[in-house]
Amino acid sequence: MANEESIRAFVQAVSGELGSEAISTGEEVLTRYGEHTLPGPDLRPAAVAFPDSTQAVQKLVLAANRYRVPLYPISTGQNIGLGSRSSVRAGQVVVDLGRRMSRVIEVNEALAYCVVEPGVTFQAMYDELVKRKSKLMISATAGPPQGSLLGNALDKGGGSGAYADHFGTLCGMEVVLGSGDVIRTGDGSLESASHLNWHVSKYSFGPYLEGLFTQSNYGIVTRAGMWVMPRPPHIESFFFTFPDDTDLHQIVDLIRPLKLSNFVPTQIRATNDLYLIAADCVHPEYGQSGGKKQITDEARRALQKRYGLGSWTVSGAFYGASRQAVQPQLDRVIAHFTRSGKGRFIALEEANEIAPLRISMNSYEGVPGEGELKMLRWRPGGGTIWFLPRTPMIGSVANEFHLASRGICRDHGLEYMVSNVCGPRFARGVHTLVYNRGDAEETARADACYRALALEFAGKGVFVGRAPTAYQGFHQGQRMSAFVEACAAIKRALDPNGIIAPGKYGID
Amino acid sequence: MHAPIPITRLDQARAAAGECVHFGFCTAVCPTYILDGEENDSPRGRFVLIKEMLASKAPPRRATVVHLDRCLSCLSCETSCGAGVNYRVLIDIAREYVESSRVRSLPDRLFRSGVAALLTSPRMLRGLRILGKPLSGLVCALPGRLGALGRLANAPGLAAFSPRGAPVLPAPCSREAPSPQLRSVALLEGCAQSVLGAEINCAARRVLARAGVRVVESRGNFCCGAMKLHLGFREQAIKQAARCVRHWGEMLAAGAIDAIAVTTSGCGSVIRHYDELFADDAELGQAAASVARAARDISVILAELPLPLANTNSGALVAYHDACSMKHGQRITREPRALLRKMGYVVADIAEGHICCGSAGTYNILQPEMSARLGQRKAANIEAIAPDVIAAGNLGCLIQISRFAEYPVAHTVQLVDWASGGPAPRGLEGFVPRPLAQEASAEVPAAEANGDNSAFW
Known part of the structure; x- marks a missing residue:
């Protein structure tokens, strides 16, 4: 942590070089930018900077090197449950790229990609495509519409639809390294006035550096290309619901072949009852138990009945020329999921009346929405932690993890809420731990629950794919030491003074 | 303090503020x-300023008033x-606190009271429109709020809503009652709308008649209280709202009407919360709740009714604007779009639909600079x-937008009227x-x- 004098000198230098609007130490600003939803105190930054260009970011980084001030870049800071706008450690200078770097630099209709700055949100990109009468669509997330498209991808976030692998859609970046150097990745690195392949090919000469700038602190990505898909004339969402908790076993085995052959083009989600239902109601027994116990099975069953949903709901979508065109695929999938007699097909008309499913339909249509995040008020107090492991697409394995996780949540008096976002070989397990951050005892339980889950999964050979800031050091400690040392060596090479987000993802 | 706010309401505000857990989603959409x-x-x-203000029990600081005044009450947050x-409760109480503390200068108070009185009194509004016409050019050139008022009075969109004479009601398209639940409605005329947007009400009458729904005439045009409530004049607002509750409550209790059709979503968003406004009123609480339940936006009503298609409008491109009082105040977004599509329009969403147009009741008069930037x-x-027409469910938005966008504007019900033979x-x-x-x-x-x-699909 830099001392007060260094911070003061840094702020003065930035103010002089970039203008007073480029940095703030206002009391309200520092308070707000320190807030988050994780266990532990808020993390007040030393200042908040608002650069407006790559050059401005470069000047910030050079000044930070001069005064040895740590910077913590954020895109829009909407990753609630993963750290929000706060830095990984108190006293760092938050660099809010979202405020003034929110330009859609390019939309290429023919090759279906866009080039964006970090402040471009899902909503803004959706709006931009609407405005341009574009034939393209974004892969929306279940996260906040004001979340950053680029920030989500750099944190290996996912979305809905066929382009749900946001990390995979990244192609061609501009990065300010910790040293202050600016690089363009891939074909962008060619010394040339134009770069035709920069945002279309990942197969450039030499090493593939882009992965280095995801979930790391080696540089500040100031723009990147992202692939988007052509909007289909017709999008047909489908839903099935299964009654029992252990049905996850057969569900995962049913989904796998559909994804391996890409028969269903979108990711397929297998979401549990409470994850869906919590978007539309609050914990019915919280007052009664004081939040000390997991919801009872009776109350859970009552909620299932009220919403017409079972323990697991499967959703996905088909794309095609028309409803008639996709009907044969839909018929086959209906037969596939209902064959065992456990899955029930939910027709669109019915799904449209079930609020949590309507949220999914919008998401498959590429329309950002805040609906799913209403689940965060399931318990009072605003505490949220996302636990994000991935499990292989084998039913018995998925079910084993599910039963263990459910038990751990029960032991800690918290609800088991998960959406398995299934691809061909692995599923992202999007677990939400909602707890009362205003209650120290419940907060301690949530913290212990997260760690217990992480240890359980790691013990069975599964690592997290993404982590809240408060746990990044803990997870880095779960790794082999040679890997940790390799990360540190790269850090020293690209950011010799350790300026950019020291401690982020456990890298110092 | 001029008129202390009841402790129960202050507690309600503190409770609302206490619900905030600092996610920060609101900040990004404000x-x-x-x-x-x-x-x-x-x-x-x-939130912080309001909490401090309420806790201090002292008159608000000047900076607090400035920041609260800049709030549009759009409820996007x-x-x-x-x-x-419940931000709505919080900002309403905060505004009430500011007004009751009398910290504003006398000219400011007079101006705000004058605007509230003018826009909620059709007679005054009508008179001023006639008398003010010769001076309108001069007023428009004035800086500040007076100039804003003048420019608003000269908004191009106003011409779109002037009456065409008493509406000739068409015959219903079907002899059968449209639905057993909806045979007769009261139509909220609106204070400002009855003068500035009379054609909207005429169109609503024609469409309802066409659908076989009878409009039961009210004994007068009552103000719902929305305007004064948003300005912090709660006592006056409640008096106005009470008249509506009594009037419509009686009609509902007598079975004279099945619903209250609302064509001004700014009013609708308040009427549909009358139950909260009168929660502590032993006399009117129940009637207020029944009025709140019966009040429905005209687009919601029409979406369920049979209407003929005249096909004169086929393919017209409508840029549909979600009035904040519809989208955030009442959470109505799907029905107007579905209705317009059903009536043969091509409906386009406007980018940044969550951001207010800057109308916000009297905001475009009281905060003209911020309002103009949003417009x-x-x-x-x-x-x-590049639409053929801009549509919305609220007169205020349409007038505001017409000042900045060079396309025709129309209320949703006017478009439905046209599409069904009007x-x-x-x-x-x-x-x-x-x-x-x-x-x-099926294939291509x-x-x-x-x-x-x-x-290729």
Whole structure:
């Protein structure tokens, strides 16, 4: 942590070089930018900077090197449950790229990609495509519409639809390294006035550096290309619901072949009852138990009945020329999921009346929405932690993890809420731990629950794919030491003074 | 303090503020924060200022009043909130606190009271329109709020809503009652709307008649109280609202009406919360709740009714604007779009639909600079659509937007009226129907059939 004098000198230098609007130490600003939803105190930054260009970011980084001030870049800071706008450690200078770097630099209709700055949100990109009468669509997330498209991808976030692998859609970046150097990745690195392949090919000469700038602190990505898909004339969402908790076993085995052959083009989600239902109601027994116990099975069953949903709901979508065109695929999938007699097909008309499913339909249509995040008020107090492991697409394995996780949540008096976002070989397990951050005892339980889950999964050979800031050091400690040392060596090479987000993802 | 706010209401405000758990979703969608990035012009900033103000029990600081006045009450924050904070309650109480503390200068107080009185009194409004006409050019040139009022009075959109004479009610399209639940309705005329947007009410009467729904005439035009409530004049607002509750409550209790049709969503968003406004009123509480339940936006009512299709409007491109009082205040977004599509329009969403147009009741008079920036931003987003017409469910929005966007404006019900056999809204008289896009065939989508090879489905 830099001392007060260094911070003061840094702020003065930035103010002089970039203008007073480029940095703030206002009391309200520092308070707000320190807030988050994780266990532990808020993390007040030393200042908040608002650069407006790559050059401005470069000047910030050079000044930070001069005064040895740590910077913590954020895109829009909407990753609630993963750290929000706060830095990984108190006293760092938050660099809010979202405020003034929110330009859609390019939309290429023919090759279906866009080039964006970090402040471009899902909503803004959706709006931009609407405005341009574009034939393209974004892969929306279940996260906040004001979340950053680029920030989500750099944190290996996912979305809905066929382009749900946001990390995979990244192609061609501009990065300010910790040293202050600016690089363009891939074909962008060619010394040339134009770069035709920069945002279309990942197969450039030499090493593939882009992965280095995801979930790391080696540089500040100031723009990147992202692939988007052509909007289909017709999008047909489908839903099935299964009654029992252990049905996850057969569900995962049913989904796998559909994804391996890409028969269903979108990711397929297998979401549990409470994850869906919590978007539309609050914990019915919280007052009664004081939040000390997991919801009872009776109350859970009552909620299932009220919403017409079972323990697991499967959703996905088909794309095609028309409803008639996709009907044969839909018929086959209906037969596939209902064959065992456990899955029930939910027709669109019915799904449209079930609020949590309507949220999914919008998401498959590429329309950002805040609906799913209403689940965060399931318990009072605003505490949220996302636990994000991935499990292989084998039913018995998925079910084993599910039963263990459910038990751990029960032991800690918290609800088991998960959406398995299934691809061909692995599923992202999007677990939400909602707890009362205003209650120290419940907060301690949530913290212990997260760690217990992480240890359980790691013990069975599964690592997290993404982590809240408060746990990044803990997870880095779960790794082999040679890997940790390799990360540190790269850090020293690209950011010799350790300026950019020291401690982020456990890298110092 | 002039008139102390009851402790129960202050507790309600504190409880609402206490619900905030600092997610920060609201900040990103707050129009004033988006414009200037000022923390105290964000919902989170205002929360803190309101909490401090209420806790101090002293007159508010000048800075607090400035930041609260800049709030549009658009409730975009409430829609996005992951914690379910009732921002509406909070800002209403805060405004009431500010007004009752009498910290404003005398000219400011007089101006605000005058605007509230003018816009809620059809007689005064009508008189001023006639008397003020010769001076309108002069007033428009004035700086500040008076000039804003003048420019608003000269908004191009106003011409679209002037009456065409008493409506000739058409015969119903079907002899059967449209639905057993909906045979007769009361129609809220609106204070300002009855003068500035009379054609909207005429169109509503024609459409309802066409659908076989009888409009039961009220014994007068009552103000719902929305305008004064939003300005912090709660006592006066409740008096106005009480008259509505008594009147409609009696009609509902007697079975004379099945619903209250609302064509001004700014009013609708308040009437549909009458139950909360009168929660502690032993005399009117029950009636208020029944009125709140019976009040329905006209688009919601019409979406369920049978209407003939005249096809004079086919293919007209509508840029549909979600009035904040519809989208955030009442959470009505799907029905108007579905209704317009059903009536043969092509409906386009306007980018940044969560951001207010800057109308916000009296905001465009009291905060003209901020309002104009929002109006220009909305117009720029509409420009990208280049629609045949801009539609919304609220007169105020349409007047505001017409100042910045050069396209005809029409209330949703006017478009439904036109599509079902009524007159074309002004500015659309020469519209030539276009064929609607052909339904895609089972195998080949329409775009591909027309030679578009940019994608293959």
